[in-house]
Amino acid sequence: MQPSDVLTLLGLSTLATHLPNGIAVLDTDFRYLFINPTLADFNGCSVQDHLHQHVTDILPHLAGTIVPMLTKVRDSGIALVDFELTPHTTAPENHWLGSYLPVKNEQQQVVAIAVIARNQTREMEIQQHRQRDLKRMKQVLDNMFAFVGILQPDGTLLDANAPPLLLAGITIDDVAGRKFWECFWWLHNQADAELIEAACRRAAQGYTSRFDVQAKMKDSLIIIDFMIAPVFDEFGVVQFLVPSGIDITRRKRSEQALQESESRFRKVFDSAADALIAVNAEGEITLANKRAEQMFGYSQAELLGRPVDLLVPAQARPNHHQHRHGFMQHPTSRPMAQRQELFAQRKDGSLVPVEIGLTYLEQDPKAAVLATVTDVTVAVQAKQHLQSIIDDKTALLHERELLLKEIHHRVKNNLQIVSSLLNLRSHNAAGELKDVLQDSQLRIRTMALTHQLLYEQKNFSFIPLGAYLRQLSLLIRQSILSPDLVHFDLDQIDDEPQLPLQQAIPCGLLVTEILTNSIKHAFPDGRSGRIQMTLKQLDGQLCLQLSDNGQIRRDFSLGQGNSLGMQLIPAFLAQMGAQAELIKSEGTSYRIRFSVNTGATPE
Structure with missing residues (x-):
């Protein structure tokens, strides 16, 4: 077997160079075919000095030990494992173990011997280091x-x-x-x-x-x-x-609580009676409730991410863009705008009258503004219907005013005609009859004055009592002979009180009878004198006092006397709901107290 075949068989050409163990391959004559740097250092020579050299040339001092062992492995084909080795150059405290492994071919013939040297001391150090690392890691994990x-x-x-x-x-x-x-x-x-x-x-x-x-x-x-x-x-x-x-x-x-909170918020949000739409700083819709979908005809998916101008009438969008930009420059919450009519546009292009409130949401990147949109279609219709009713009622009221005005005007004219007839009749009358006709004429003119004031004031329920008393005094003075002999003091009359018609007429007739009686009986034989009239509000009541500085009639009392006027005074007081007090001191005073009838309300 060629050396290259052995190296290929073992796969050592690259791998063995980087292994921590010493590795070498010997042929059957015990010459080095391959050795890695670790074992070369262990033997005390370079890798190149080992190649093709016999083990006895490299390790002569161990020849007597290792050659027999190698021979045994070669001849028997049985490996020798983990025998002790003595290093040649490394530190003596290192403990090395060697192994000789037979390398066989397909016919099971030994063709080479693999040498493996392991530094057991180093392995133990590595193991101890690993154990220390594991202990430190365990301490970290336990903490x-x-x-x-x-x-x-x-x-x-x-x-x-x-x-x-x-x-x-x-x-x-x-x-x-x-x-x-x-x-x-x-x-x-x-x-x-x-x-x-x-x-x-x-x-x-x-x-x-x-x-x-x-x-x-x-x-x-x-x-x-x-x-x-x-x-x-x-x-x-x-x-x-x-x-x-x-x-x-x-x-x-926390996530569950947040989800529950969001769920509750969504339920409340979707159950709101008004449309709620959240808009970010760019004017895009980020949130819309169910009512908004119903009001505008869009689905949730069609609204989210779309510009809010989508819901603004087309002709108002340019201005709305400017208004929105201005609002975001100085954002603040704004209540429902009732100063102008606003409209929103539905998906189908139709317009709906609305009221819009804006709530500024600080530090919310998704929703800068929450718009509350209320459909006021029903309110607008109700307002229009109410306005129609008001217009009808106003027209009827105007007709009523015209009618009442005409009635008071005609009553006043009719009373003046009666007064004129009495005046004509009194010219040809003599004695007591003439006095009766003149008194009757004065009473009729008093009633006519009441209707004249109602007509002139355009108020058909109340008259200004102060102005009424002043004109009535003037009328009485003009109706009595030689009126310049008696001076009327009217400076203490309060012009504020208003008196309803049902009290004004008996009040005027009462004042007429008292003033007429004073002029006739307090200043006999053409005497001069003074009559003072005061009108004040005291303790929620009106106090009317008529005083003269003329002759006192000791035998005279309210409701007594031969004249018709004095007999009518109690009836007038009863119609007014008044109480009267007669005071005789330095002249005669009539003090009358009464309350304004609240059954009628000034228009």
């Missing part, structure tokens, strides 16, 4: 909260770090040697155990698996992010399985 284990390819647990053992309240002896899926952590759930077993079998085939699973601890169940991966040797064969897991219970619970 990790994560679960880490080592399995045989068949799933048998060899070792595990401390945390999962402590949390489960067990020791390594309780689980070592058991199939991993039969260990304490998975006994609570057969389905989880079967999932672990399937993952172990996949890992033995070279595949990594990762999933969430519940692990049983001493007092609770925790959720772990579980992974099992194969570990390959230098030949690509699965040597170990490494399961690992991280406790994600809090994260899972």
